[in-house]
Every structure is written in structure tokens, then in C-alpha cells.
Amino acid sequence: MKYTAPRGTKDILPEEARLWQYIEDNCRDIFFLYNYQEIRTPVFEATELFSRSIGQTTDIVKKEMYTFADRKGRSLTLRPEATAAVVRAGLENNLISPDNFSKFFYIGPMFRYERPQAGRQRQFHQAGVEAFGSADPLLDAEVIVMAVKLFNSLGLTGLRVNLNSVGCGKCQPGYRQAVQDYFRSHIGGMCADCQERLETNPMRILDCKEAACQKVIAAAPASASHLCEECDAHFKKLLNYLDAAKVEYQRSDRLVRGLDYYTKTAFEVVSSQLGAQNAVCGGGRYDNLVEELGGKATPAIGFAIGLERLVEIMKQTKLAGHDSRGLLLYIATIGEPARKVAFDLLLKGRESGIPADMDYSGKSLKAQMKAADRQKAQYVYIIGEDEVAKGGAVLKNMATSEERTVTFENILYEPFGLEAVREEPSCGGCGGNCTCGDDND
RNA sequence: GUGGGCGUAGCUCAAUUUGGUUAGAGCAUCAGAUUGUGGAUCUGAGGGUUGCCGGUUCAAUUCCGGUCGUCCACCCCA
Incomplete structure (x- = not known):
């Protein structure tokens, strides 16, 4: 194969694309329901x-960004996440300010230069x-x-x-110090990575999966016990609200x-x-990012969903079968005159909203029937020499x-299934936006 | 960036252990059995630079080195 998709990227093929559409539609529905507007x-x-915004010491910035210089030498970067971009756009267009509450959502591709593995790609998609x-x-x-x-909902x-x-x-530095002090006194028995992290990013030690480290981590100071009064109150209220909403959650002191x-x-x-x-x-x-990026201090909160991972779960949970949108009509032909008639009917059928197709490679009738079957066509209209002469097939x-025999005039208007989609809008001038038309789902 | 597994037909995999004549099968595709009718069955056909480059050898899909790709894990994150 001469050309392949770049490392860490993936084609989403028609079959899977239907699942993506379903998921994205679902996301939009929910976001609108909660009054979030797309950006x-x-x-x-x-x-x-x-x-x-992300932080000079984070892995994302240190080694995972797709950064390049454009022709004028400006340093640009493919977005590794969307939050910073949304803040920038909000500030630039005066949509964000301390006294203007606003809610946005986005769906789109993100880019990080990492070694691909299960659930991790260089181009991936997030809905967030x-x-x-509001604080x-x-x-x-x-x-x-x-x-x-x-x-x-999925x-x-x-x-x-x-x-x-x-x-x-106010309280994070104190906690960081407490964590560092604690681990410093236990670092001897911990893994090499953690020894490194002790100085660079002690908080991340809390995430280590090494068994030896886990024992030490279990007794590490919990962030909840180092919160300042304000943060503590905030957290307790949140827990209350979640309990009231009957949302199940797991307190995780190690989540950093x-x-x-x-x-x-x-x-x-x-x-x-x-x-x-x-x-x-x-x-x-x-709460500090907006000010950090040049706006007035404005508290904020958000999340991002990894769509590839969501798709993977949907597939594994066998929830991926939401999509059998097949052809309603396939027109099979024998001979050139019949093909002409078929092509004309095909175009008219599509005009009235009937998903329809025919053969374009001169296949035998049998092969056309097979093709119709494979494409899950509900009806096949068979036109041959005789039928062209008779005006019905x-x-x-x-x-x-x-x-059953149906005339050319009636094929797009006959009952049994087709009637649901053939009605001409009788309400003239609605522009096709009313409910008189073609809902064949 | 580090470590390990795997690259053979469109897809899923044999054959490699112990190098040896023509690299096989299922599925899929196409055709026929059925002069103008899909799904089932049967028959047949097409389809391969064994990822790529090099080395060893009389001989490499098989052994060795490199490279690229892929998968999984570390790291980190969605």
C-alpha cells in the first residue's frame, strides 16, 4: 500500500460513521436541553x-503538541484540547465576562503527538x-x-x-507541600518514576499504579483534608447537590x-x-484561566468526552445497532431503453424523497437483484424491454x-409502503420544513 | 520517548518449528447451474512482489540485521 493514513489517525468508515452520527446527535440534544450553545x-x-493555559510543565505542552511555523514564521499548534480555544474565542467576541453567564459546547477533532495505543490516537475527537x-x-x-x-441517554x-x-x-500549594513532604520520607521504596516525580510533579505520584507505590500512596494525605474554608464549603455543597440529584459518584483523593x-x-x-x-x-x-488569558477574572467549569472511547464502549455494549437506514427502492433494468426510463424514474423518486438507486455497471438482472438485496432495498422495480413498451413494470x-405490476406513473405514488413518502406537500410554500413530508425512519 | 507481540489474498487465518518443486482454506467478489428475479445449495473462476530494504545460503514466506506499519503496555490523557 503506497499511501496509508498517518500514524495514530483512523478512517471512520460508513458503517461506523452511522454510530458516530447517532452519538453526536445525542450529544447535541442533551447539550441543547441544558441550554449550552455550540461554538x-x-x-x-x-x-x-x-x-x-495548559501549563509549561505538562506532558501535553512539553512533548505532545503538533507545532509548526506557517509561511510567515508564526508558531501555530493543532489544538490538543478545546478549552483554551473556547476561552480565547469567548474573550475575543465578548461572550465571556464575570457578569455575563454563558454556556458553550463543541464537538471536533483534537491532536496530540503520542504513541498510539488502545483508546489513544494522535487525532481524536472530543465533545465537551x-x-x-458562575462560581x-x-x-x-x-x-x-x-x-x-x-x-x-446512550x-x-x-x-x-x-x-x-x-x-x-490558596490551599493547593499547602497540599502540594504536604504531599511532597510525605513522599520524601517514604521515597526509598518507590519506583524510579515516582522518585523523578517527587521533584517535578509530586501530585502525580498519587496516580502511580506500581504495587509498591500503592502501599505508600494509600496513607498519603488526602486533598480533601487540606482544602481552605472556601474550597471545603464548595466541595461539600457540590456533594450535597449530587446526592440530591441521586447521582452516584466515588470520592477519589488520588484524582489529579x-x-x-x-x-x-x-x-x-x-x-x-x-x-x-x-x-x-x-x-x-x-476559575483562574480566563484571567490568565487576559480576560477579567471569571470562574468557569467544563468537561470533555473522548468520542473514540465512547464509540468503543458502545460497540462492546452492543449498543451500536441504531442505524439500519437502507434503500427504499432499487430499479433493476434489462437493456438500454429500460435504463433510460429507470434513470428518469430514479431522479423523480429522489425528488419526492425516496432513497433510491440503480445499477451503473451493466450487471445482469440476477446480479442487480443481488446488489439490491445487499443494500437492503425494500422494493425492486424491474424494467425490461416489454415493460418499456407497456409503460408499466x-x-x-x-x-x-x-x-405486482405498477405503471411508470404510479410507481412513485403507489400505496404499500411508498405512500408514506410520496405525498407532495399540499401546504404550498412551507419550504419543506413542515411535517407533511418525508420521514421514513 | 521506553518495552514487548504481530505483519502471508479484500477480510479472518494456515504453511515457518527442522529453509527445499506450484504459498493453502473459509468468508467475500464474479460467473454458471436457473434464456428476465435476491437470500439457501452446488460447480467453477479471478485475486499474492509472503510490509519494505539488505545479509546468510545452491535455495528464504521460513534464519539474521535494519526499517516502516500495527497492536498492547509504560509514560500521560479524552
Whole structure:
């Protein structure tokens, strides 16, 4: 094969694309239900936007960004995540300010230069939301509830919500220090990675999976016990709201998100069906980011769902069968005159909203029937020499094998199944937007 | 960036252990059995630079090295 998709990218083929459409439609429905409005931002931005917001010391910025210089030498970066871009767009267009509450959602591709593995690609897709202008824990609750409801609406169960508070600018440094002090006194028996992390990013030690480290981590100071009064109150209220909404969650003292901008609430939704990369949704509050990027201090919170991972769960849960949209009509022909008639009928049929097709490669009738069957056509209209002369042909119901003669004029207007789609809008001038038309789902 | 598994027909896999004549099967495709009728059955046909490059050898799909790709894990994250 001379050309293949670049490493870490994947083609989404028609069969799977239907599942993607279903999932994306579902996301939009839920987001609109919660009054989030769509925003579409460029897939690349000034490099500095990401390095500033995500954090210079994070892996994403240090080694995972697709960064390039354009022809004028500007440093641009394919977005590794959307939050920074949404904040930038919101500020640039005056949609974000402390006294203007606003909620956005987005769906689109993100790019990170990583070694591909199960549930991890270089181009992947996220659906996410961002809400600006409220520091109220009730908003945190809404966002988490929305994520849960979204998964429920797709029929998914068995997911777990992990929840933590990482504190704010006031209490986080103290906690970080406490964690570092604790691990420093136990570092001898811990893995090489953790020894490294002790100085670079002590919080990440809490995430280590090594058995030896786990023992030490189990007794590490919990973030909840180091929260300042404000963060503590915020967290407790959030837990209350979630309990009241009957949302199940798991307190996770070890949950530390990998982006620097998170404050207070951090959460993720994990699945046991995903392998090592088990987070299907991650999010949290980021009360300092807007100011960091040049806006007035504005509290905010959001999450992102990994769509590839969601698709994977849907497939494994056998929830992927939402899509059998087949042909309604296939026109089979014998001879050139019949093909002309068929082509004309085909175009007219499509005009009135009938999904229809025919053969374009001169196949035998038998082969055409086979093709119709493969494409799950409900009806086949068979036109031959005689039929062209008579002005009518055989319409075959593929499910029952029944055949009956129907004239060319009537083929697009005959009853038994076709009547639902053939009605001309009788309400003139509706522009096709009324319910008189072609709903054949 | 690190480690390991795997690259043979459109797809799923044999044959490689111990190098040896023509690299097989199922599914799929196409055709025929059925002069103008799909799904089932039977018959037949087409389809391969054994990922690529090099080395060893009389001889390499098989052994060795490299490279690319892929999968899984680490790291990290959605």
C-alpha cells in the first residue's frame, strides 16, 4: 500500500460513521436541553495560547503538541484540547465576562503527538462543554449531572464517576507541600518514576499504579483534608447537590488531572471496558484561566468526552445497532431503453424523497437483484424491454417476494409502503420544513 | 520517548518449528447451474512482489540485521 493514513489517525468508515452520527446527535440534544450553545473554533491556534493555559510543565505542552511555523514564521499548534480555544474565542467576541453567564459546547477533532495505543490516537475527537461566569457549586453539579445523563441517554450503565477537589491558589500549594513532604520520607521504596516525580510533579505520584507505590500512596494525605474554608464549603455543597440529584459518584483523593488550570472540582467518568486508557470523560473547574488569558477574572467549569472511547464502549455494549437506514427502492433494468426510463424514474423518486438507486455497471438482472438485496432495498422495480413498451413494470417486495405490476406513473405514488413518502406537500410554500413530508425512519 | 507481540489474498487465518518443486482454506467478489428475479445449495473462476530494504545460503514466506506499519503496555490523557 503506497499511501496509508498517518500514524495514530483512523478512517471512520460508513458503517461506523452511522454510530458516530447517532452519538453526536445525542450529544447535541442533551447539550441543547441544558441550554449550552455550540461554538466552533479553528483547529489551530497560536502556540502560546496552549502553552500558557495548559501549563509549561505538562506532558501535553512539553512533548505532545503538533507545532509548526506557517509561511510567515508564526508558531501555530493543532489544538490538543478545546478549552483554551473556547476561552480565547469567548474573550475575543465578548461572550465571556464575570457578569455575563454563558454556556458553550463543541464537538471536533483534537491532536496530540503520542504513541498510539488502545483508546489513544494522535487525532481524536472530543465533545465537551464550558460554562463561564458562575462560581456556584450548583453549576458544578449541573455539569456532572449532564455528563451522567448523556451517557444514560446512550443506554450506557456501569460507568463510574470519580470526584475530587484539587483546591485553589490558596490551599493547593499547602497540599502540594504536604504531599511532597510525605513522599520524601517514604521515597526509598518507590519506583524510579515516582522518585523523578517527587521533584517535578509530586501530585502525580498519587496516580502511580506500581504495587509498591500503592502501599505508600494509600496513607498519603488526602486533598480533601487540606482544602481552605472556601474550597471545603464548595466541595461539600457540590456533594450535597449530587446526592440530591441521586447521582452516584466515588470520592477519589488520588484524582489529579493533568492540566495545570484546574481548581476546586475535578472529576472523570471511567469505564471498565476500555483497557489502560479508561477515562471516557474528564473535566473540572478552572476559575483562574480566563484571567490568565487576559480576560477579567471569571470562574468557569467544563468537561470533555473522548468520542473514540465512547464509540468503543458502545460497540462492546452492543449498543451500536441504531442505524439500519437502507434503500427504499432499487430499479433493476434489462437493456438500454429500460435504463433510460429507470434513470428518469430514479431522479423523480429522489425528488419526492425516496432513497433510491440503480445499477451503473451493466450487471445482469440476477446480479442487480443481488446488489439490491445487499443494500437492503425494500422494493425492486424491474424494467425490461416489454415493460418499456407497456409503460408499466413489476414491483417486487423484497421481504415477502410479492410482485405486482405498477405503471411508470404510479410507481412513485403507489400505496404499500411508498405512500408514506410520496405525498407532495399540499401546504404550498412551507419550504419543506413542515411535517407533511418525508420521514421514513 | 521506553518495552514487548504481530505483519502471508479484500477480510479472518494456515504453511515457518527442522529453509527445499506450484504459498493453502473459509468468508467475500464474479460467473454458471436457473434464456428476465435476491437470500439457501452446488460447480467453477479471478485475486499474492509472503510490509519494505539488505545479509546468510545452491535455495528464504521460513534464519539474521535494519526499517516502516500495527497492536498492547509504560509514560500521560479524552
